[in-house]
Amino acid sequence: MSKTARAYTNIALIKYWGKKNQTLKLPYTNSLSLTLDRFYTDTKACVINNDQDIIYLNQTLLDQTLLDQTQSQRIRNYLDTIRQMYSFNEHFQIDTVNHVPTSAGFASSASGFAALAAAINETKQLNLDKKQLSILARNGSGSASRSIYGGFVEWIAGSDNETSFAQPIETESEIDLTILSVVINKNVKKISSTVGMENSVKSSPFYPNWVTLVASEIKEIKQAIAKKDVQKIGEIAEHNAMSMHALTLSANPSFTYFEPETIKILQIIHELRQKGILAYATIDAGPNVKIICTKESLKQVQKYIEEQLSNVTCVVANIGSGIQYI
Numbered sequence: 042m043s044k045t046a047r048a049y050t051n052i053a054l055i056k057y058w059g060k061k062n063q064t065l066k067l068p069y070t071n072s073l074s075l076t077l078d079r080f081y082t083d084t085k086a087c088v089i090n091n092d093q094d095i096i097y098l099n100q101t102l103l104d105q106t107l108l109d110q111t112q113s114q115r116i117r118n119y120l121d122t123i124r125q126m127y128s129f130n131e132h133f134q135i136d137t138v139n140h141v142p143t144s145a146g147f148a149s150s151a152s153g154f155a156a157l158a159a160a161i162n163e164t165k166q167l168n169l170d171k172k173q174l175s176i177l178a179r180n181g182s183g184s185a186s187r188s189i190y191g192g193f194v195e196w197i198a199g200s201d202n203e204t205s206f207a208q209p210i211e212t213e214s215e216i217d218l219t220i221l222s223v224v225i226n227k228n229v230k231k232i233s234s235t236v237g238m239e240n241s242v243k244s245s246p247f248y249p250n251w252v253t254l255v256a257s258e259i260k261e262i263k264q265a266i267a268k269k270d271v272q273k274i275g276e277i278a279e280h281n282a283m284s285m286h287a288l289t290l291s292a293n294p295s296f297t298y299f300e301p302e303t304i305k306i307l308q309i310i311h312e313l314r315q316k317g318i319l320a321y322a323t324i325d326a327g328p329n330v331k332i333i334c335t336k337e338s339l340k341q342v343q344k345y346i347e348e349q350l351s352n353v354t355c356v357v358a359n360i361g362s363g364i365q366y367i
């Protein structure tokens with residue numbers, strides 16, 4: 042009996058935004074993330090005697106209906122890639138369950154593809170080490186390469202399939218950093234990350250500056266992590282996130298993931314800082330804001346946000362671990 046693979050999601054402090062190779066998902070820049078302890082995917086894979094893969098997502102069979110097509114096809118294509126990479130022909134039954142609090146606003150592609158890569162590694166006994174597993178996960182979704190490890194993780198851009206993988210950033214002792222995810226209760230039809238980054242690379246006049254900026258911010262944030270300087274980590278992460286969103290606004294045609302509440306939360310974070318409360322924002326390809334806090338500032342930040350905005354949900358996450366087999 043093969044074990045279930047569990048992978049946690051991660052939040053990028055220095056974002057991955059743009060691919061130099063679409064097929065291999067090779068990014069233009071390194072990125073740096075924090076694996077979280079609250080949101081994870083459990084995936085089990087079994088070899089079946091069938092000519093196609095059978096996929097269950099949250100106990101529901103994914104089929105070829107229009108509704109399921111995009112998600113299902115992406116997983117099927119990924120399984121084809123794995124079969125090609127490791128030269129075997131078997132198909133699988135995949136049972137995958139996302140443990141994400143209702144509309145927590147976290148993308149499941151990072152934990153999803155990391156758990157799937159690990160589940161195939163387990164059932165096919167590929168005996169991949171973590172570097173190889175990170176490469177395999179990257180082929181499913183770029184950000185999944187980072188969810189192989191816990192804590193702070195850097196994804197090295199590399200130049201081909203073998204040289205683009207994530208690695209952990211060792212910290213000597215615990216760091217007092219907590220993430221408050223502020224979920225805007227809205228069903229926003231968004232542009233996928235894949236399409237959003239492609240449009241930014243193609244048409245934002247600032248894209249070359251982004252590549253230069255990321256190189257220097259990666260260096261700075263690693264120094265701040267080594268010093269356990271949460272304020273500095275927050276400052277750099279917020280600036281990096283705003284710079285990423287500037288790429289969407291400056292694309293042609295322009296687009297944004299922000300909603301009116303997103304801006305409102307950013308304004309509240311500025312007010313909190315004026316009061317001397319540590320709070321910094323980071324935002325992914327959606328309207329929700331993740332706030333970098335310390336244990337001390339968390340309660341005040343959450344109280345203030347909930348007082349000012351009645352239609353949001355707050356979810357607290359701490360630093361989480363890497364791939365597990367259970």
Ligand code: 2P0
Binds near residue numbers: 072151181
């Ligand atoms: C990140 N995001 O670094 C960035 C910041 C969203 C904003 O990685 O096309 O789902 O599958 O490689 O990994 C989301 O992009 O994109 C993402 P693909 P992915 O976390």
